[in-house]
Amino acid sequence: MTAPPATRAHLNTAGAGLLSPHALDTMIDVLHAERRDGAYETELRLDGELNEQLYDELARLVGAAPDDIAYFDSATRAYASTLPLLEPGPGERVILSPYEYAGNLLSLLALRERHGFTVDVIPLDSEGDLDLEWLERNVADDVAFVSVPHVPSGCGIVNPVEEIGRILRGTDTFYVIDGCQSVGQLPVDVAALGCDLFTGAGRKFLCGPRGTGFAAVSERLRAALERGSRDLHVSAVDARLAVEDRVHTARTLELAERSTAVAMGFLTTLREAPDPAGVDNTARAAELTALLDAVPGIDVINPGRRQAGIVTFRHDRVSPADLTAALGECGITVWTITGAHTPQYMLDRGVTTAVRASVHWYTTTAQIEALAAELRRITS
Numbered sequence: 001m002t003a004p005p006a007t008r009a010h011l012n013t014a015g016a017g018l019l020s021p022h023a024l025d026t027m028i029d030v031l032h033a034e035r036r037d038g039a040y041e042t043e044l045r046l047d048g049e050l051n052e053q054l055y056d057e058l059a060r061l062v063g064a065a066p067d068d069i070a071y072f073d074s075a076t077r078a079y080a081s082t083l084p085l086l087e088p089g090p091g092e093r094v095i096l097s098p099y100e101y102a103g104n105l106l107s108l109l110a111l112r113e114r115h116g117f118t119v120d121v122i123p124l125d126s127e128g129d130l131d132l133e134w135l136e137r138n139v140a141d142d143v144a145f146v147s148v149p150h151v152p153s154g155c156g157i158v159n160p161v162e163e164i165g166r167i168l169r170g171t172d173t174f175y176v177i178d179g180c181q182s183v184g185q186l187p188v189d190v191a192a193l194g195c196d197l198f199t200g201a202g203r204k205f206l207c208g209p210r211g212t213g214f215a216a217v218s219e220r221l222r223a224a225l226e227r228g229s230r231d232l233h234v235s236a237v238d239a240r241l242a243v244e245d246r247v248h249t250a251r252t253l254e255l256a257e258r259s260t261a262v263a264m265g266f267l268t269t270l271r272e273a274p275d276p277a278g279v280d281n282t283a284r285a286a287e288l289t290a291l292l293d294a295v296p297g298i299d300v301i302n303p304g305r306r307q308a309g310i311v312t313f314r315h316d317r318v319s320p321a322d323l324t325a326a327l328g329e330c331g332i333t334v335w336t337i338t339g340a341h342t343p344q345y346m347l348d349r350g351v352t353t354a355v356r357a358s359v360h361w362y363t364t365t366a367q368i369e370a371l372a373a374e375l376r377r378i379t380s
Helices: 021-037 039-045 046-064 076-088 102-115 130-139 161-167 219-227 236-244 260-272 279-293 320-328 365-380
Strands: 071-074 093-096 120-121 143-149 174-178 197-202 214-215 297-303 310-315 335-338 353-358
Touching: 021 143, 021 260, 021 320, 039 046, 039 260, 046 071, 046 130, 046 260, 076 102, 076 143, 076 197, 076 214, 076 219, 093 102, 093 214, 102 120, 102 143, 130 161, 143 161, 161 174, 174 219, 214 219, 214 353, 279 310, 279 365, 320 335, 320 353, 320 365, 335 365
Parallel strands: 093 120, 093 143, 143 174, 174 197
Antiparallel strands: 071 214, 197 214, 297 310, 310 353, 335 353
């Protein structure tokens, strides 16, 4: 992967990572071909890459089969286009975490208004981690699905998705992971996790173009979606038969229209992306957190025992918007977030706005040190 230009310190990968020159060139070449030869003709010429290789690469990335993959224009669209089709009804429960992204939460709450199911929220322990003992006690036959973000949008906690998978293994409860902020910076193997739906974004830690996202949908969940039944608890045998009959793949969930240039740019990104197992954002985030903790007046919002590449903070006098603007003038890109994006955690704790800095493989120690030094200067 080619490192980005050193003119700015880009610490907003959680918003959108830096596109590689190769992906940019691919997109430009496709647009020129569409202008020269026609959009349909260009799409037809690239059919093998668009309809086979893109799915192969996404499947390899998350440990799925190509038939499990559906391509979308965002992770939120993938979530909102898939999960509501289950339509859990009265008498059933859905279990969420307090770290749910607002877009997903709004989709689920609107679904609850239509179908009357109950929503339970996993409590947190004293460190801010999910209370897995509570979850284990509360998973029962009436739980339609459990939904958890691998890494939330508002802070860098890594939720224990492996342990949740072990709790749910062998039950009829579907398991949903929002991987919007994790894919590209943490290894993901949906088969090992045992999840039925994993949604991911292309533009964030994968550093692909905007307008790219995907879902990995298990055989069992596809069988339930295809049956269109309120009896959501489809046996593994029924699911296997539905898929073996080749009636449906996850692509039936996709939207009809997509940009060929963007999809090809995403494919280029996937081909050259570094192995997430070698991306040590945890160490980078810990380095940044330690430096921020030493700046007077800075409050770092970092719940949980394990952190990934997102560090969120506030100052006791200078507003997040002013901090973001002042850092931008110094060549350091961060982002101002609102508590409403992770409402059940942030707003409940009085965090209405904060600064989010997100590190990745291209972040250097010098850039992290520069951020802390500039914060000292700005807030002194």
